[in-house]
Amino acid sequence: MSRVFLVGAGPGDPELLTLKAARLLASAEVVLHDSLVDPRIIALANPSARIIDVGKRCGRHSATQSEICDLLVAEALAGHIVVRLKGGDPMIFGRATEEMDALRANNIDFEIIPGITAASAAAAGTKISLTQRNIARSLHIITGHGADGGLPNHDFCALTKTGGTLAIYMGGETLPGLAAHFIESGMEPSMPALLIENASLANERHLPATIATLPGLHATHAATGPVLILIGEALRESATIPHLETVTA
Numbered sequence: 001m002s003r004v005f006l007v008g009a010g011p012g013d014p015e016l017l018t019l020k021a022a023r024l025l026a027s028a029e030v031v032l033h034d035s036l037v038d039p040r041i042i043a044l045a046n047p048s049a050r051i052i053d054v055g056k057r058c059g060r061h062s063a064t065q066s067e068i069c070d071l072l073v074a075e076a077l078a079g080h081i082v083v084r085l086k087g088g089d090p091m092i093f094g095r096a097t098e099e100m101d102a103l104r105a106n107n108i109d110f111e112i113i114p115g116i117t118a119a120s121a122a123a124a125g126t127k128i129s130l131t132q133r134n135i136a137r138s139l140h141i142i143t144g145h146g147a148d149g150g151l152p153n154h155d156f157c158a159l160t161k162t163g164g165t166l167a168i169y170m171g172g173e174t175l176p177g178l179a180a181h182f183i184e185s186g187m188e189p190s191m192p193a194l195l196i197e198n199a200s201l202a203n204e205r206h207l208p209a210t211i212a213t214l215p216g217l218h219a220t221h222a223a224t225g226p227v228l229i230l231i232g233e234a235l236r237e238s239a240t241i242p243h244l245e246t247v248t249a
């Protein structure tokens with residue numbers, strides 16, 4: 001039986017944690033967690049568990065990925081029940097591959113426990129379905145952050161042509177460049193776009209805009225929490241929903 005678990009902590013609201021994640025936390029001997037994981041979730045860990053913050057946020061690393069892998073492997077080889085807690089879903093921009101590779105290389109069995117990803121929480125918070133018949137037939141989860149910290153090397157023309165909804169993770173800092181690339185690639189400047197900060201938390205904020213106006217709005221309402229950017233026709237109704245127009249924080 002596995003004693004190592006890569007666990008999705010969901011987008012923030014502790015009530016969005018799976019029952020399985022809560023059960024594993026309660027039986028963990030060691031918890032390694034990212035900084036985006038809400039303290040109320042970490043508080044569900046077994047009181048005698050060792051809690052290690054390996055968090056990294058906005059490119060600021062408190063432990064390198066290879067240090068995290070080494071720690072995970074060392075704790076597992078010591079025979080501990082290890083919960084590696086990651087924000088959202090571990091398999092979506094969660095650096096799970098590196099950790100799974102390290103565990104496999106050491107013949108350590110593990111399980112993955114999925115979590116609710118930020119895009120699902122953003123859809124719930126805004127009450128906007130990301131896929132809608134005849135409007136948005138696909139959903140594209142993409143990063144806004146290239147490997148070198150700049151813009152990612154996406155095929156912006158292809159993404160623009162899909163006509164689906166784009167959910168951009170880690171795109172807060174590169175938003176001006178992303179918007180410019182989409183518009184240069186043929187996206188209408190009036191294409192609806194919506195920025196969601198702190199999805200699922202009490203201080204969730206929504207900035208409805210267009211792809212042309214969102215960078216300016218974002219610069220004015222400086223975000224301090226994680227932000228997700230949604231772009232596409234499915235977001236058109238966001239402009240007419242009154243509660244989205246106010247910043248709620």
Ligand SMILES: C[S@@+](CC[C@H](N)C(=O)[O-])C[C@H]1O[C@@H](n2cnc3c(N)ncnc32)[C@H](O)[C@@H]1O
Pocket residue numbers: 011012036086087088089090091092093094116117118119121168169170171196197198199200201226227228229
């Ligand atoms: C390293 S990625 C991890 C994604 C995570 N594994 C998931 O499935 O949601 C971090 C990015 O996820 C997005 N994110 C995570 N939690 C969020 C939240 N509560 N509200 C808005 N965006 C969030 C932001 O774009 C943030 O920069």
